[in-house]
Amino acid sequence: MDQQPSSVSRVQELVYExxxxxxxxxxxxxxxPWASMRDLKNLLRDHRISGVPVVENERLxxxxxxxxxxxxxxxxxxxxxVKEHMTTSVHSLHPDDPLVKAVNFFALFGYGRFPVxxxxxxxxxxxxxxDILRATLRQMEVAWQSEEIHRYRASHIFEDIxxxxxxxxxxxxxxxxxxxxxxxxxxxxKRALERLGAPPAVVxxxxxxxxxxxxxxxxxxxxxxxxxxxxxxxxxxxIIDYGPGIPDVEQAMQPGYSTAPDWIRELGxxxxxxxxxxxxxxxxxxxxxxxDEGTHLELTFKLQ
Amino acid sequence: xxxxxLVIELHAQVVAGAGNLDREVTGGYASDLLSCVxxxxxxxxxxxxxxxxMNVIAIAVLLDLSAVVITEGVHPDAEVLAxxxxxxxPVLLCPQGTFSAVAQLAQAGIGGVR
Numbered sequence: 274m275d276q277q278p279s280s281v282s283r284v285q286e287l288v289y290e291x292x293x294x295x296x297x298x299x300x301x302x303x304x305x306p307w308a309s310m311r312d313l314k315n316l317l318r319d320h321r322i323s324g325v326p327v328v329e330n331e332r333l334x335x336x337x338x339x340x341x342x343x344x345x346x347x348x349x350x351x352x353x354x355v356k357e358h359m360t361t362s363v364h365s366l367h368p369d370d371p372l373v374k375a376v377n378f379f380a381l382f383g384y385g386r387f388p389v390x391x392x393x394x395x396x397x398x399x400x401x402x403x404d405i406l407r408a409t410l411r412q413m414e415v416a417w418q419s420e421e422i423h424r425y426r427a428s429h430i431f432e433d434i435x436x437x438x439x440x441x442x443x444x445x446x447x448x449x450x451x452x453x454x455x456x457x458x459x460x461x462x463k464r465a466l467e468r469l470g471a472p473p474a475v476v477x478x479x480x481x482x483x484x485x486x487x488x489x490x491x492x493x494x495x496x497x498x499x500x501x502x503x504x505x506x507x508x509x510x511x512i513i514d515y516g517p518g519i520p521d522v523e524q525a526m527q528p529g530y531s532t533a534p535d536w537i538r539e540l541g542x543x544x545x546x547x548x549x550x551x552x553x554x555x556x557x558x559x560x561x562x563x564x565d566e567g568t569h570l571e572l573t574f575k576l577q
Numbered sequence: 578x579x580x581x582x583l584v585i586e587l588h589a590q591v592v593a594g595a596g597n598l599d600r601e602v603t604g605g606y607a608s609d610l611l612s613c614v615x616x617x618x619x620x621x622x623x624x625x626x627x628x629x630x631m632n633v634i635a636i637a638v639l640l641d642l643s644a645v646v647i648t649e650g651v652h653p654d655a656e657v658l659a660x661x662x663x664x665x666x667p668v669l670l671c672p673q674g675t676f677s678a679v680a681q682l683a684q685a686g687i688g689g690v691r
Contacts, residue, residue, distance in 0.1 A: 456635025546612035
């Protein structure tokens with residue numbers, strides 16, 4: 274949720290970033306104004322297209338489409354020149370225009386193609402909806418490939434680095450009563466595990482357990498730290514605080530048992546379910562506590 | 578049903594994450610106890626609550642929820658909304674109580690998760 278903007282907004286960005294020049298088709302099928310409508314029919318059929326710009330001395334003089342051809346056929350006028358049937362008031366685009374202008378043209382005018390001309394009205398290309406689709410998909414694939422390479426590198430970090438035992442350690446300090454930053458350690462560990470390619474179900478269990486653990490440190494202790502030791506086959510989470518300690522660990526493990534004060538309960542914490550949630554998430558849970566020294570929660574999550 | 582449909586069903590006000598309303602809503606969960614939400618809510622769920630502090634956003638991100646609906650006309654602080662916007666969490670406000678909001682969404686076809 275916090276990584277990528279949605280693909281829709283990416284397309285919206287692209288139509289502003291790209292220019293017509295980068296998207297248009299340069300090899301344009303054209304016809305002379307003096308060619309016959311019969312020539313046009315053959316041209317459209319041979320190229321499987323539905324319209325072409327009309328060009329004389331490299332200058333755009335009009336545009337003609339299959340609709341004009343049908344009309345000529347109905348009028349039994351198929352041997353008359355293109356000049357008599359073409360549309361002369363042509364909406365054209367400039368190569369340096371942003372792609373969004375073409376998108377707007379398609380929406381405004383409803384034609385299937387727009388010629389691209391330079392300032393001297395010299396035809397340099399043509400743009401269709403297909404061109405826009407291809408270009409935006411191509412750009413998104415480029416972006417996707419670089420993200421994939423990134424992800425691949427992250428997820429293969431353990432294979433690329435050789436040692437007897439490789440692990441990655443993430444450590445976060447937790448301040449007491451700092452509710453505003455609650456969930457920071459868990460969301461950072463979650464993100465790291467995702468990038469390293471851990472299975473989503475395990476990532477979720479780790480995130481839930483670490484969130485509950487860091488919340489406990491924030492609510493009940495004088496401060497502490499959360500660390501995640503990531504191995505290729507397992508993740509070990511250590512949640513440590515520096516006191517005051519849990520008088521009765523067994524009682525603390527009872528679902529619904531809580532020592533949280535009322536003002537904390539009003540915030541929705543202190544349901545007495547934190548340790549129960551942690552126990553349900555972790556593959557192995559070890560809780561030790563010494564009064565006036567602190568509490569150590571060690572959690573193991575298997576990755577394989 | 579998409580998160581944007583929740584806005585219509587509840588006549589809710591979108592105060593953050595408007596760019597992420599195209600996600601599919603996989604079900605709903607209502608509670609004001611954060612640990613219950615952590616234990617039960619599933620990815621893509623909408624969470625209905627009257628809690629409106631920073632941890633609500635943290636939980637929505639951790640659990641990959643599709644939206645948070647804050648009931649009873651409670652308005653979160655600007656900091657909370659800024660975080661929600663940064664993380665792309667849709668936050669919807671509605672004047673109804675939690676029960677009414679849940680009833681409206683249930684009528685519209687959103688199921689509970691357990």
